[in-house]
Amino acid sequence: MTSYHDKRFVEIFQLTKAYPNRYADDVKVVDGFDLVMQRGDVVSVIGHSGCGKSTVLTMLAGLNPATSGSIAVNGREIDGPGPDRAVVFQSPCLLPWLTTLGNVMLGVEKVYPHGSKTQRRQICEHYLAAVGLADSMHKYPREMSGGMQQRVGIARAIALKPQVLLLDEPFGRLDSLTRMELQDVVLRVLDTDRITTMIITHDVDEAIYISDRVCMMTSGPRAHVGQILEIPFARPRQRADVLEHPLYYDLRGCLISFLEQQDHSDDKSGVHDDASATMQRVEALYDTTHGRVGVDAADLALPVGAA
Numbered sequence: 001m002t003s004y005h006d007k008r009f010v011e012i013f014q015l016t017k018a019y020p021n022r023y024a025d026d027v028k029v030v031d032g033f034d035l036v037m038q039r040g041d042v043v044s045v046i047g048h049s050g051c052g053k054s055t056v057l058t059m060l061a062g063l064n065p066a067t068s069g070s071i072a073v074n075g076r077e078i079d080g081p082g083p084d085r086a087v088v089f090q091s092p093c094l095l096p097w098l099t100t101l102g103n104v105m106l107g108v109e110k111v112y113p114h115g116s117k118t119q120r121r122q123i124c125e126h127y128l129a130a131v132g133l134a135d136s137m138h139k140y141p142r143e144m145s146g147g148m149q150q151r152v153g154i155a156r157a158i159a160l161k162p163q164v165l166l167l168d169e170p171f172g173r174l175d176s177l178t179r180m181e182l183q184d185v186v187l188r189v190l191d192t193d194r195i196t197t198m199i200i201t202h203d204v205d206e207a208i209y210i211s212d213r214v215c216m217m218t219s220g221p222r223a224h225v226g227q228i229l230e231i232p233f234a235r236p237r238q239r240a241d242v243l244e245h246p247l248y249y250d251l252r253g254c255l256i257s258f259l260e261q262q263d264h265s266d267d268k269s270g271v272h273d274d275a276s277a278t279m280q281r282v283e284a285l286y287d288t289t290h291g292r293v294g295v296d297a298a299d300l301a302l303p304v305g306a307a
């Protein structure tokens with residue numbers, strides 16, 4: 001039985017951020033952003049460059065104070081960063097004088113101060129193995145590629161066993177092959193550990209492959225949630241199955257259509273006719289297939305197509 005707090009594990013309500021402007025009034029970058037995530041949900045956030053995706057993520061991380069609105073995790077309003085939330089940015093920022101193991105151990109020691117040294121080491125080794133670095137534990141950052149360093153960053157975050165994982169374009173600086181490898185690494189970890197995750201991406205294929213729902217942000221200023229698209233693929237997922245699924249190109253079309261509308265329309269406030277039509281097609285197709293198990297759209301504050 002899913003509890004109330006599981007269904008509304010992350011609740012973002014009317015979140016607004018205004019940055020100071022030296023020459024005029026403050027700029028409201030994000031205005032009235034609402035999102036509910038169930039426990040274990042993987043939600044991608046897509047939107048045009050500069051619309052405010054990272055602003056939302058850093059507010060959820062507690063690193064960037066909101067101007068107004070609220071964010072609650074597991075029923076408690078956040079008021080700053082905490083061990084319940086771990087963030088992975090585009091660059092992992094590893095400490096160059098520590099090995100892979102040492103970099104991961106740093107956080108683990110803080111989160112498990114009462115565990116034995118052996119237990120802490122086992123946790124680090126487990127997560128480093130999970131991201132494919134079992135043979136590189138004693139390497140220094142300078143001895144590793146960008147992709148390997150990002151694996152360390154991901155292991156470092158998940159080894160903290162966060163309740164919420166926040167990924168800000170984690171594959172943005174990687175070549176396409178490494179990017180696909182790391183998408184699979186993250187997907188496997190999320191399949192196994194079911195961590196509630198928000199991932200920011202510019203890549204619609206990545207959003208469809210990794211997430212349970214895609215949150216499409218309107219273009220700023222005053223950006224908010226334009227639409228939410230449910231991704232009806234069961235987990236665990238295989239890339240080939242996703243790519244070959246009859247709904248794949250409809251889902252993709254829906255996301256691209258939304259982004260194009262945001263690009264070309266003067267009214268960037270939310271739902272547009274073309275995107276809505278695509279969404280209806282997806283919903284109709286979705287009805288005829290077996291949807292993702294365990295999600296009742298009525299439990300979510302913002303069902304498919306909500307503005």
Ligand SMILES: Nc1ncnc2c1ncn2[C@@H]1O[C@H](COP(=O)(O)OP(=O)(O)OP(=O)(O)O)[C@@H](O)[C@H]1O
Pocket residue numbers: 019020029047048049050051052053054055056220
């Ligand atoms: N600390 C800050 N002070 C003032 N303005 C800021 C600050 N941080 C971000 N901004 C502005 O807020 C807007 C949103 O930035 P943000 O980085 O959240 O967007 P984004 O959607 O993540 O962009 P991208 O996709 O390019 O990474 C941008 O116009 C940016 O210039």
